[in-house]
Amino acid sequence: MMRLVVFLLPVLLFTACGDNTKVEVGQKTTMDIDKVFDAGEVLKGEVISAKFKIKNTGDYPLVIAEVSGSCSCTVTDYPKEAIMPGDEGEIFAHVNTDKTGSGAISKTVRIVSNTTPSINQVVIKAVVRNK
Secondary structure: OHHHHHHHHHHHHHHHOOOOOOOOOOOOEOEEEOOEEEEEEEEOOOEEEEEEEEEEOOOOOEOEEEEEEOOOOEEEEOOOOOEOOOOEEEEEEEEEHHHOOOEEEEEEEEEEEOEOOOEEEEEEEEEEEOO
16 A cells, blocks of 8 residues: 555656646836936045936836845845836945945946846946045
8 A cells, every 4th residue: 555655646746747837927017217326526435325216117016126236335225115107216325435446436236126127237436536
């Protein structure tokens, strides 16, 4: 009896995993966002606070899964709740210029969301001057 159960269990599992199941990941939407924040000239040691306004221009809720800076000098914050169609939200990015070089800098912020494409990037630009 035990042999029969051991034999039939894998057969049952394989037949239950047919191709007739449909998995929906979610609805894709669109967003409008300014791609560049230019902080101009800043002194070494200042923190650049960039704000990127996002507008959901699609027909489904905009869900931001992740926002990350290109280096440890950039800290981000973003809406954790879905942004409904027609509504706006804000992404914040703070760049600590103590951790950057002097001169022209360009730091990217990567945004992962339910849009096509699913990864978008915005850029923070500045010219860092020594004190």
